Amino acid sequence: MIELLLLLITAHVIADFYLQPASWVSCRNSKHLKSPALKKHLLVHATLYSLVFITCQTSIFAAIIAVIVLTLTHGIIDLWKSYRPNNLTYFVIDQLLHLLIILSVWIAIAQISWQSIQDALILIAQPQNVIIALAYVLVCKPASVIIALALQKYTRALSQENSNSAHATDNMGLVSAGAMIGYIERCLAITFIFVGQFAGIGFLVATKTIFRFGDLTKNKDMKLTEYMMLGTLLSYAIALVIGWNAIDLYQQLS
Structure with missing residues (x-):
């Protein structure tokens, strides 16, 4: 199931950096929740995430829940960031939060056990x-x-x-x-x-x-x-x- 995690991260990068024009970012930062660009951006994310789950042949129910969670949390994080200064610190925090959500959804769908997570952390901490x-x-x-x-x-x-x-x-x-x-x-x-x-x-x-x-x-x-x-x-x-x-x-x- 590692392919699913890699594809989800790829979809996030493409949607956030390649399919989000600068005008959308400016619109979001100025109009916040009322920004039509934010809705378009979330639609792009939802579409790419859906394609990922179709490709990985995930169950329909799990895929729908995952797409909803990923899209809504992405919108909440982006909305929060729209009220913050446009600097490197908040950019890094924003991206780390997105990746943390993606990792959490992947763990839930892949049914990764706590023991597996502990083993991975022990391996990293060699x-x-x-x-x-x-x-x-x-x-x-x-x-x-x-x-x-x-x-x-x-x-x-x-x-x-x-x-x-x-x-x-x-x-x-x-x-x-x-x-x-x-x-x-x-x-x-x-x-x-x-x-x-x-x-x-x-x-x-x-x-x-x-x-x-x-x-x-x-x-x-x-x-x-x-x-x-x-x-x-x-x-x-x-x-x-x-x-x-x-x-x-x-x-x-x-």
Whole structure:
């Protein structure tokens, strides 16, 4: 019955992202419950879900109940989201709620026992999987805190110089963008380590250097150059240490 779950998720993705024009989203966010676009969107979902259950040859009664539950809950979640700010946090919450409902309906139809769910959770929580997950967690927030503390005195010095400069606004980047770049580059770095593609790390370093080279050349600021180099080297050093140790522990436990 895993095919049913995969098909339901596929139907949700198609209906939510490929068959929902931006105008429907705008209409829903402005008119909420009175939005005709919301009704059209729910009709699309109901149609695709019905096709899924027909394909999987589910009993008619179970299919009807499942389509009603999936469609109504989807409408309730979308209506709730229409009153919330249009940002990444609420988008993720919205999609997680949709997937949770789909998973619950699938468990009910497939008659998955509680023991089977426990077995699946135990399998997911194997030490090897926990090590990999922990590696990603460590290279994000803890690593960024370590880098920030290590570069603290240099950050203060550069901030002071920028505040006294007439061109301070020209040297300012997006707020928190540096932290996000760090998260992504370190996650990509340990991913390349886990799959054994070490050349990918060199590609990341080269790509970042190319994009930074123009800014550093334009500013002709040796202090800024050294600061960026320190930050980059620390970021990749942390990713490499965590990645290599995670792989070593993974292999020992396998």
